Amino acid sequence: MTVKERLLHAARELIAEKGWGAVSTRVLAERAGVGPGVVHYHFDSLHALLVQASVQALRTAVDGLTQVLDEVDDPQQALAALLVALDAHDEPQELFTETLLAATRDDALRRAVADVLADFRRTLAGWLALHDVPTPEATAAVLAAAVDGVLLHRALTPDLTRGTVVPVLARVLR
Template sequence: MDNPSTRRNRPGRRPSTAEQGVATRRALLDAAAALVAESGWCAVTTRAIAARAGVPHGAVSYHFAGKEELLREAALAATRQALAAPAAFATQAGSVAELLEGTFAWYAAGGLADPAVAQLLETARQAARDPLLRAPIAAELHDYRKALADLVRRDQQRGALAAGVPADGVAAAIAALLDGLILHLVLDPDLDTQPAAAAVLGLLAGEPR
C-alpha cells in the first residue's frame, strides 16, 4: 500500500493530470480503508491516511469535503468489496448445507484474521450512527439475504429443506447466525465453532426427535 506504483506513473504511459487526480483519490480511499481496519475508525487521522497514501495531507482537503466523507466513501467501497465474495458464494453454492459448511470451514481456518472482518465491524458500528452510511449498507445486506433466500427456496423445492417454513425467514436467520458467529468469534477467538456447525447442519437436515 505504501508502494507508490498505486498512484505513480507506470512505465509505458505518461500520467495525464486527470489520471493523477483519480489515482490520488483512490490511493487516499485505499489508505483510509486499510487504516480503519488496522487502528479503528476513530483512531484514524487525515494525516495518517495521507502518509499511508504517499501524498501530502493537504490533498485530503482537496479531494474530499472532509474526513467524514472520505471515511464514509472508503468504508462503503471496502464493504462492497468484502461482501462480494460471500454473496457470490451464496449464489453459486449448490445447497444451504454446502454454503454453511464452506462458511464454517472459513471461520475455522482463521478467516477472522482477514482485516476485512475488522473493517466490517468498524463500519457496522459507524453505520449505526450515520444514516448516510447505514442506508447503502442495509441495501447490501438486503441483497445478500435475497440471494440466500433464493438458495433456500431451491433447497426446499428439492426437498432438502423443510418446505413449511418461510424461505426469507430461513435466509434472515442464517445470515444473522453467520454474522453473529463472527461477532462472537471476534470477542472470543477460542470459541469452538464445531459444535455450533454440527448443531445447525443437524437441525436443518431434520435430526430425529
Template structure:
C-alpha cells in the same frame, strides 16, 4: 486539531474522473487501515494522505470531507473482502454455509483487520445515518442473494416450501456475523460444529469441513 487538516476546500464531483480511480483506491485502503488501527474518531485526513503516500490535497479533491472518505473506505473494504458475486453464485444453502465457514476460518487465522473495521463501523453507524444506510443496503443485497439460494433449495425440496425464504436467509447471514463475534471473544467456540448443527436444523446434508 489542526484546522487546515480537516477543513480543506472540497472540489465538485465533476472533477473526479475515471483516471482518478487508483488514487481513490489508495486513499480508501489507507483510511480503512487507520480506522482499524486507531479507531474511527481518531483518523485524520493528514494521516490518511501520509499512509497512502499522497498529498493532503488529494483527499479533498476526491472526497467531500473526512466522513465521506471513511464511509467509502469502510464499504469498499467490506465489498472487496466478501465479494457479492461469491454469494450470488452459490447453488444452495449448503454451499453458502461452506462459504461462510471458509470466510470465518480465514478471518480467524489472520490478523482481523476487517473485523476491527466492522466493529468500528457498527459503532459509528449509530451516529451516522449515511453510514447506517450504506451498510444496511449492502447487507440487504447479500441477504437477497441468499434468498435466491434458499428458494432454489425449496424448488428441489431440500428445504420445506412452508419455511420463509427470507427468514432462513436472515438466520444464515446473521449466524455468520454472530459466530465471528463469539469466536473472537471466545477462542474455544466450535465454529464447524455450529455450522453442522445449522445444517441439521435445516435438514441439509453434512458439508465439507474447513
C-alpha cells in the same frame, strides 16, 4: 494504484487497526503517502472517504459470498462455504466489525450498510428457496445476522471456529 485508491486502501487499513473514531485526515494522508489537502481534493470529507472505503470493502465481500453460493448444492455446504469465504477474504474482519459498529451511530453509513446486507439477504433467500428451505426470507435474515454476530464474537473469542459454528447454524436450516 491511483491516489484515490491509495486513500481508500489506507482508510480500510486504519479503520481495521484503530477504529472509525481514531482515523484523522493527517494520519490517513500519512498512511497513503500524500498531503492532507489531497484527501479533501478527492473526497468531500474524511467521513465520506471512510464510508466509501468501508462500504466498498463490504460490497466486495458480499459479492464474493454470492458467488460462493453458486458452487454448493445444499444449505449446510452453503453455510460452511460462506464462513470459509469470510475467513479467506482479503480485508481483515476488524474492518467489517468496526463498520457494523459505526453504522449503529451513523445514519448515512447505516443506510449504505443496510443496502449491502439487504442485497445479500435477497440473494441468500433466493438460493434457499431454490433448495426448498422453509421461510427463505426469514431464514436468510437470521443466518446473515448470525454470521455478522459470529464475526463480532470472533474479535473476542478467536476460537469460535467454523467447526463450532456450522453444526449449530445448520440446525436452523433443517
